Amino acid sequence: MTGSVEDLLAGMRSLLVAIDNAAVSATRAQADAQQAQGRYQQAATGTAHPVLVRAVAAARTAAEKAGRTARLLAKSADAYTAYVNKIAPGAAGAMRPVPGAMPDGGELTETHSREPKWRRLVNKVKETESADDGIENFKKMANDGQAALPGGTVAPVRPPMAVLGPATNEGPQVGDALIAGAALALLVMRGSEVAVNIKRRYLKRRHGKDEGS
Amino acid sequence: MSSVEEVKATLAQADESADQARSGMAGVRDGIAEVRRLAGVTHDSRDPDVEAGHARLRAADVEVVRVIRLLGEAMELSEQYRRSLG
Numbered sequence: 001m002t003g004s005v006e007d008l009l010a011g012m013r014s015l016l017v018a019i020d021n022a023a024v025s026a027t028r029a030q031a032d033a034q035q036a037q038g039r040y041q042q043a044a045t046g047t048a049h050p051v052l053v054r055a056v057a058a059a060r061t062a063a064e065k066a067g068r069t070a071r072l073l074a075k076s077a078d079a080y081t082a083y084v085n086k087i088a089p090g091a092a093g094a095m096r097p098v099p100g101a102m103p104d105g106g107e108l109t110e111t112h113s114r115e116p117k118w119r120r121l122v123n124k125v126k127e128t129e130s131a132d133d134g135i136e137n138f139k140k141m142a143n144d145g146q147a148a149l150p151g152g153t154v155a156p157v158r159p160p161m162a163v164l165g166p167a168t169n170e171g172p173q174v175g176d177a178l179i180a181g182a183a184l185a186l187l188v189m190r191g192s193e194v195a196v197n198i199k200r201r202y203l204k205r206r207h208g209k210d211e212g213s
Numbered sequence: 214m215s216s217v218e219e220v221k222a223t224l225a226q227a228d229e230s231a232d233q234a235r236s237g238m239a240g241v242r243d244g245i246a247e248v249r250r251l252a253g254v255t256h257d258s259r260d261p262d263v264e265a266g267h268a269r270l271r272a273a274d275v276e277v278v279r280v281i282r283l284l285g286e287a288m289e290l291s292e293q294y295r296r297s298l299g
Contacts, residue, residue: 012254015248015251015254018244018251019270021244022240022244022245022248025237025238025244026241029233029234029235029237030234032230032231033234035227035230036228036230036231036287037227038227039224039226039230042223043291043294051290051293052291055288055290055294056287058283058290059227059283059284061283062231062280065276065280066234069241069273069277072269072273072276073245073269073270073273076248076265076266076269077266079263079266080252080262080263083255083263
């Protein structure tokens, strides 16, 4: 890669970051304008005063146009990204956030409240009360445990907003692997207990039969 | 039915939100100016994608100015109504 192309790509990277930031600000402004519109509307409840009606309309149009600004900025970034990809195919991938890379508040809350697989696994262990079906459950849980390992559920690597280089999220994955490992160890321990109980029952029954015969 | 004071308070909240939006859009306008400066890196390339990018930036800039004007208008109207309430 020649120096001039590198310079161009560095410049385009800054440009895309600046556009993304402007688009985010426009989206926030849209939300504020919508809130203003809602409050003007609330104040206008029960009155058809033309001045207030005009205020509501102005705030509404402002909110719509702020949203349009954000969309235009996003489209502009798309066009520049296409240009970058012509110069250096694939280079734009490291410059721009992957769609959906930044989860919104709702998504974060949902993800947080979603029970992780390893926890469901541990709960399953707790639910296993009968030793007779313990082994079957254990097999099933062990299989589930395999699925819960990060290797079984490879999440796409999502770089953070406006990354300036390749980004990874190894931290959480390593953490997940450790947790899943701990869950499996728990399962093994619990499974051993179950096996011992079955054996104990079997020996007890056999002992009883031997005494009876 | 809300009292006059309640209506005035609601209008004040609305103006605050409108003012926030206006400040935000002023920031967007500065951001676009910066982007247009950075776009100089393309050295006026005639590439259709670059031209499309520039055109959308210009359109965004026009919208920003309109949004700022509309929000100012909404706040002025709100003030006018508040005055009419006494």
